[in-house]
Amino acid sequence: MLDKFKAYLQQRMSITDEQFDLVASHLKTTTFLKNELVLSQGETSTRTYFILDGLMRSYSVDEKGKTHIIQFAPEGWWISDRNGLLNNEASDFNMDAIEPTTALIIPKDFFCTAAAHAPEFNLLNTTMLNNAIRFMQRRINLLLAATAEERYVDFVKLYPNLTLRVPQWMIASYLGITPESLSRVRKDLAHKHFKV
Amino acid sequence: MLDKFKAYLQQRMSITDEQFDLVASHLKTTTFLKNELVLSQGETSTRTYFILDGLMRSYSVDEKGKTHIIQFAPEGWWISDRNGLLNNEASDFNMDAIEPTTALIIPKDFFCTAAAHAPEFNLLNTTMLNNAIRFMQRRINLLLAATAEERYVDFVKLYPNLTLRVPQWMIASYLGITPESLSRVRKDLAHKHFKV
């Protein structure tokens, strides 16, 4: 199962087998059941998860009980609560597994200790963080500028894979619209011969 | 002028005068006029700016010519285009100075070279990046879950300083509403005795 993590790293940095073994010796895997709650709003967690298999999400629940999805994390993605990670503060969000999931538990100091074995881990870390920012800026821009239909089309192009795996109401919740609206958006797109 | 940067670093890490001098010797300051365009959509820039004085913003312009503000950067904030920084790609956004601005030019490899002099720069860098992600998740959550009024109230509490410095139509553009809507929101809040 660690092979997937090794492959992930090798695609993004140069790392020897020895370095990987040293680094990976600190890591444990864990599994979550479908719909298992991993972290609730108000709890504190300093862990990051690297998803080996399955699908997780982080989301908020507002006063009316409505759910708003902050992030999807399928295989090869990272997910964590930054409040806990940075300041040992309570999480603003919930986290759960949408599918049965296997994940690596990445402790808070992982990149720091890993960099002691292979300095390139520092660059990998900052590159990934910058990338996350880039994606979030893009999403914010869409939320500010685009219609529900445009946001859905963008989602499908960006995550064709997720579109099939995730129930529609979750996609709606990620896009910031109701499931009913998404249903209508899809109907309109079908008339315009939009595929998948 | 570099004093401000030194104070900024000293608040966030331990750094000696010698280390600072070494690190700062690579840096140049630059100034921008009010309304000066710093970067346009389609151009490539690998620079980051650290704002010493003044106020900058990054924003997109959609097909209808409407402006959508991605980020405000007042004194003590960083601003950059991640497309250029990460991949030497063209920027999705524009960047300009809202006020006359003095900024440090931070080259792409700054944190890497600085870490050679003071390793704590690595931690500072990742902490700041994680913090940026935290703030953006919070903003996304508000865009998904909150009304225009709630978002405005949140903005005013989070950036009381900016509320006074920035024209209303820019705040509207940051919140994802029209200036007319913001005007109405403010009127309603005034009736509810909301202050500032």
Place this chain on the structure above:
DNA sequence: TTAATTTATTAACATACATCAACGCTTGCA
């Protein structure tokens, strides 16, 4: 200082999306 431009407000009207409710379809579990 006047003139020109930008910014903020207000009103009438338009629309994208939400809400509420009803109805089949699937799914999972008793």
Place this chain on the structure above:
DNA sequence: TGCAAGCGTTGATGTATGTTAATAAATTAA
């Protein structure tokens, strides 16, 4: 096997916010 629960669709209706336009106030330029 059957039945409850969840999911997706559709329709009728409601509402927050957008659009357009006019005007006033503030800022900038000449």
